[in-house]
Amino acid sequence: MPTGIDIANITNNGNYTVTILTGAVRVATINVGGNSGTHTLLNGTGNNFAITNLGTVRANGILTITNGGLQGRVTIQVGGNLQLAGSSTKGLNQLTLVNQGTVT
Numbered sequence: 781m782p783t784g785i786d787i788a789n790i791t792n793n794g795n796y797t798v799t800i801l802t803g804a805v806r807v808a809t810i811n812v813g814g815n816s817g818t819h820t821l822l823n824g825t826g827n828n829f830a831i832t833n834l835g836t837v838r839a840n841g842i843l844t845i846t847n848g849g850l851q852g853r854v855t856i857q858v859g860g861n862l863q864l865a866g867s868s869t870k871g872l873n874q875l876t877l878v879n880q881g882t883v884t
Contacts, residue, residue: 782806784832790819790841797822806830813841813860823848837862837881845870850855856881 784806790798791814798820803828812821813836823829826830829845831852837843839859843850849871856862860881864870877883 784830787811788820791838792819793817794819796820800825800829804828804830805851806832808833809836810835811838811841811856812836812843813838818842820844822846823850826868828871836860849873852876854878856883862872 785808787809788799788807790812793814794817796819798818798821801824803825810831813819818840822844828849828851831854835852835854837854837856837860839857842861842863844863844865846866847868851873853876855878858880862883
């Protein structure tokens with residue numbers, strides 16, 4: 781599991797989902813999306829997904845928040861997608877969001 785000083789890359793080609801189901805996750809930097817396929821990061825835990833430096837959702841990338849929330853600085857690039865899904869309340873705590881893609 782990455783920590784607040786780690787860089788996490790979810791960028792390999794293909795169609796897949798990386799799911800966070802338990803615990804609070806904090807990373808320094810995260811990159812989601814690559815050249816081909818659909819790369820999804822799903823935060824399904826009740827805790828915030830916290831980014832201490834910069835999060836980037838690139839083309840072919842999807843960041844889905846179904847529970848908990850999102851904290852930090854996040855850029856959704858052209859072709860990237862941020863999904864706030866499900867019926868539970870989402871916390872957007874201390875979030876700076878630059879949207880050049882799609883937020884639903």
